[in-house]
Amino acid sequence: GTDAIVAHRTGAGSWQEDVAVANSNEAAAGGDCPKMQNICDFGDVVGLWTTLARASDGTIGVVYRDIHNGYTKEADDSSDLEYAFGHPGSWSHEWIDLARGAGDFPSLVFGTDGEPAVVYYNGEYGTLHFAKRPWAEWTQPADCTTAADCDYNQTCGGGDCLCLGDENCPAPLKCVGVASQGSGRCSAVIDSFDNGLPENSVSLAVGPDGRYLVAYFDVDEKNLMIAHSTDGRNWQKGLIDSDGSTGMYPSLVVDPNTGLPGVAYYRCSDYHPNELNCDRNEDRLVYAYFAGEYPDELTLQAKWKKTVVSDDPNAFDGMQAKAAVLPDGSIGVAYQYSWYDANQGRSRLHVMFRLGTWQ
Numbered sequence: 001g002t003d004a005i006v007a008h009r010t011g012a013g014s015w016q017e018d019v020a021v022a023n024s025n026e027a028a029a030g031g032d033c034p035k036m037q038n039i040c041d042f043g044d045v046v047g048l049w050t051t052l053a054r055a056s057d058g059t060i061g062v063v064y065r066d067i068h069n070g071y072t073k074e075a076d077d078s079s080d081l082e083y084a085f086g087h088p089g090s091w092s093h094e095w096i097d098l099a100r101g102a103g104d105f106p107s108l109v110f111g112t113d114g115e116p117a118v119v120y121y122n123g124e125y126g127t128l129h130f131a132k133r134p135w136a137e138w139t140q141p142a143d144c145t146t147a148a149d150c151d152y153n154q155t156c157g158g159g160d161c162l163c164l165g166d167e168n169c170p171a172p173l174k175c176v177g178v179a180s181q182g183s184g185r186c187s188a189v190i191d192s193f194d195n196g197l198p199e200n201s202v203s204l205a206v207g208p209d210g211r212y213l214v215a216y217f218d219v220d221e222k223n224l225m226i227a228h229s230t231d232g233r234n235w236q237k238g239l240i241d242s243d244g245s246t247g248m249y250p251s252l253v254v255d256p257n258t259g260l261p262g263v264a265y266y267r268c269s270d271y272h273p274n275e276l277n278c279d280r281n282e283d284r285l286v287y288a289y290f291a292g293e294y295p296d297e298l299t300l301q302a303k304w305k306k307t308v309v310s311d312d313p314n315a316f317d318g319m320q321a322k323a324a325v326l327p328d329g330s331i332g333v334a335y336q337y338s339w340y341d342a343n344q345g346r347s348r349l350h351v352m353f354r355l356g357t358w359q
Contacts (some may be wrong), residue, residue: 001044004064006052008088018088020062021046027066027082027093028047032140034160034182035099039078049103051118051197055110061085062355063096063118065103071176077101077124083116083135096131097139100124100176100183105197105331107204117232119190119204119214121197125176128202128216130232138232141185158182172234177200181229188233195219198276200320203252206257211295215240215263222276223247224265224288228298240288241306244270245278251323253331260300262289264309264323264333278319284311285318285335286348287358315339317352330357 004020021027033040048065055061062084068075069241081103083098097103101124108118110167117132131138143161144150150161152168162184163175169186177183201217214227214235224240224247241247246267254261264287268278287310292303310317319336326332337352 002047002070002097004047004050004062004084006060006062006088009200019084020084020091020131021093022065024066024068024080027080027084027095029080029095029098032136033098034141034158035078039068039074040080040095040098043068043070043075045075049105051106051108053108053110053116055116056116057114058087058088059085060087061108061110061116063106063116063120064110065106079103081106081120083133087118087268094133096135097122097129100181100185101140102129105200105202107202107214109204109206109212111206112210117204117212118205119202119216121202122176123196126196127174127176127195128192128197128214129176130188130190130212130214130229130235132232132359138188139185145275152186155179179233190214190218190227190235191218191225191237192221195292198248200249200321203263205252205254205261207254207261207295209295213252213254213261213298215247215252215261215265217247222268224250224263225263226261226263226298226304228295236299239301240287240304241265241267242301243267243306244282245272245276246286249321250317251321251333253323253325255325255329256327257329260294261288261330262323262325264321264335265329266318266321266335278316280316281313283316283318285309285321285333285354287323287331287333289358298301309333309354309356309358310335310337310352312337312339326355330355341357 024043029040065082078099104121106120144156148154154161162179173186174189176187222245227237248266250265269282316338335351
């Protein structure tokens with residue numbers, strides 16, 4: 001099996017590792033599992049795509065994907081998204097989204113209300129989701145005995161009210177899943193894609209007004225997008241950058257001094273409509289910062305100012321970008337730097353760091 005591990009620093013140069021979750025049944029679903037044979041609580045392949053955040057009271061939150069036994073298609077299609085919280089040595093667990101393939105590339109924050117919220121991708125249906133605690137209000141169908149117990153002309157299957165299409169959901173929620181498999185549930189969907197979303201294509205942050213902000217890579221159009229919402233259900237969307245195939249590995253931050261967002265991301269190549277193949281002669285690490293009226297102009301591309309952080313034609317530079325804001329407002333970005341060492345006759349992979357203001 002696999003585990004989700006949290007490493008914590010105990011002193012200069014000293015780290016300890018603590019297992020936050022090791023088994024599927026730690027986030028016990030029990031009778032809430034919509035599929036047979038209790039698949040939600042079976043297995044020990046947990047901790048995939050782990051993301052971590054820290055609440056203002058010091059609580060550590062960890063969101064991860066649980067694929068149960070890890071080697072059958074059913075296990076992957078029936079994966080869960082789950083949540084561990086607490087401190088090293090003391091963890092509690094909850095399920096977020098059960099048995100419908102959820103949990104890829106999650107991004108976790110704690111809102112201004114102190115509650116965790118997460119954005120994640122469901123590759124089974126190509127949908128980008130939002131949920132927050134209490135999780136069941138966002139992902140779990142209502143109980144029923146017959147269809148008469150269900151709203152919006154939903155069907156009753158396995159004791160759950162299930163949707164067959166968007167018309168069975170209150171707007172703006174979307175029907176995601178297949179009713180016959182117990183996964184047709186009304187969900188808060190930010191966007192959907194025809195093509196499979198690459199890894200780490202989503203980043204969630206909270207604005208100074210408590211608004212949820214999401215930067216993500218639109219794999220169909222190959223653009224960097226911004227979405228924002230005050231309630232997690234109604235989302236406004238717009239472009240940040242459309243120069244070439246751009247916006248991979250976004251890392252969204254909010255400046256604590258100005259309250260304005262910025263995002264580091266990778267430009268893969270010039271635009272090619274039918275392929276996504278990165279080119280070291282065309283790629284770069286970019287930082288975009290918002291310079292408009294917040295929040296009214298967030299979705300206006302012209303209000304996002306861009307600057308190149310790294311642009312080395314001899315390397316692939318900028319993948320897996322991770323940004324953070326320092327107390328003085330400067331931005332730190334760590335990123336992957338891959339190059340071919342002709343002297344050694346082999347490829348090299350480094351983690352690089354840049355610090356600046358980039359305005």
